[in-house]
Amino acid sequence: MATLKHISSKNSDYTAIEAYLIYQHDEFSGKVILDEQGRPMLRESYLLDTLECGDFSFATACLLANRKYGKNTQHGDIKSHQYIISFDPRDAADNGLTMEKAQALGLKFCEENLPGHPAIVCTHPDGHNHSGNIHVHIVIGSVRTREVERKPYMQKPRDWLEGMKHSSTAQTMRHLRVEVMELCEGAGLYQIDLLNGSKERVSEAEYWARRRGQQKLDLANAVLAATGQPPKQKKFETAKEILRKQISDALNVATSFEDFSDRLLQQYGIAVKESRGQLSYLPSGRTKFIRAKHLGDKFDKAEVLAALNANAERKPKAQFKQDIIGKLIDIQSRMTEGKGIGYKRWLTKHNLKVMAQTVNLLQKKGLTDEDALNQRIAELETKYHDSLAVVKDLEGRMKANKELRYHVAAYASTKSVAQQLKTAKRPAVFEEQHRAELTAYRAAAAYFKANDLTKLPSPKKLEAEYAQLASEKAKFYEQYKEAKEELLKLKTAKQNVASFFREEEPAQQER
Structure with a gap:
C-alpha cells in the first residue's frame, strides 16, 4: 500500500538535503552520526540520482536558479519540496520490489510530474519504524528552470512557466496521489485508495x-x-x-x-x-x-x-417526556475547580434548560404554590413508604413459599430412599451410595420441624399461592414506582427553585 507524503522546507542550505539522504542521522536530534575519527557515517544502503541539474550538483543547480530568477531571497521563502513514496513492506517478498526497481519508479514519477526543477531522487531500503518498507525521496528545488508542457491538472501559469515556483496545492496533491496509485498498479504492487483521505491524520511533527x-x-x-x-x-x-x-x-x-x-x-x-x-x-x-x-x-x-x-x-x-427534569449545577463552585470558559457556557445553557423544565412541570401539575407543593410531597412520601412496606412483605412471603416448595419437592422425591435405608442389610454402604438423596431428605425434615409443619401442603396449592403473591406484588410495586418517580421529580423541582433564588439574591444585591 504505497503512500505519498509532502514536506516543504525553508532551509537555504541545499547541501543539508543531500547529506541527510546519504549519511546516517540520529532520528530524534537530526544530527549526523560520526565514526571514531569524527567523520560522517554513510548509510548502509542507498541509491541516488539527480535530474535537470546539468553538470552541477543539486545544491549548486538550486542556488544558480535562485540567483538567475531572483527567487528565495527571504528567510520565510520555501526553498525546496520533498515528496516521499513509501511502498508496502510486502512488496519485496510478494511482488519482487527491489531498490533498483523502486529507484526507477521514482525517477519516472519525477520526470513525468515534476519536470523543469532541479531534482534529487534517492531510495532507502527501510524507514524509521524498521518495518522493511522501501521508500523513495524525491526532492526538488522550488524554482522551475524551464517552461514545461501544460498538463490538465495545472491551473495557473506558475505551474508551467519558467522562473516560477512550485506550489503544492490540493489540486496538485490529488493529481500526484492518482499518479502514485497508477504507478503501483502498472508495476503490480500493493496499493490503497489515497483519494479518500485518512481517518486519523498524523503529521510529521506529531510523528516525531x-x-x-x-x-x-x-x-x-x-x-x-x-x-x-x-x-x-x-x-x-x-x-x-x-x-x-x-x-x-x-x-x-x-x-x-x-x-x-x-x-x-x-x-x-x-x-x-x-x-x-x-x-x-x-x-x-x-x-x-x-x-x-x-x-x-x-x-x-x-x-x-x-x-x-x-x-x-x-x-x-x-418518547420525550416534558416532566423529566435535571438538577441545577452551582456554576461558581464548579469554576473554582479550574474549568474553562467553554464549560461555563455549557453550565449556563444547562441551567436554563433545567429551570424551563422545572417551571413546566410545576405548572402542569398545578403546584406553583409552595404549600401545595409541600403537601403533595408529604402525600407521595406516605404512599411511597406504605407501598414499599407491602412490597417487602410480599417478597418475604414469596421467598418463604419458594423455599417450602423446594423442600416439599425434595422430601417427596427422596422419601422412598429414606425408607429403604431402614431395611438395608448394610446401612453404612447404602448411606454412602445415596448420600445426596438422604442429605436432601434430612434437610427437608429439619425445615418442616423448625416451622411446625405436620401436614405438608400440595405443590399445586403452593404454586397457586405463589402466583397470587406475585400478582399482588406487581400491583403494589407499580404504585411504589409511580410514587417514587413523582416524588423524586417534585423534590428535584423544589431544590431547583430554592437554588435558583439563592443565586438570584446576590445578583439582585449587586445590581
Missing part, C-alpha cells in the same frame, strides 16, 4: 513528538523498574492523540450535533465550532482551535454528521 515522548517514557520506566516500582504508563500519547480519543468517545454515543457538542464540553471541556463548513476543536487549556483536517477525516463535518445520523437510527427512539 510521539517517538521522542515514547523514548523519554521508556527511559523513565527503566529507572522505575530498576528500583522495583511498576510503571504508571507504558504508551506515550500526544495531545492530538488524546483529543482524537475524547472526540471519538463522544461521537460513538451522541445522536445529534447538539448532544455531541454538549458531551465534549461537559466530559472533557472541549469546545467545537463550525466555520465555513469546517469543524474545529478547542481542548481545555488551549487558546487556538485545532482544525478537523489536522486530526483526520473522521472528525470533519461530513463524517461527524454521518456518524451521528447512524447513531440516531441505531438507537430506539424514546
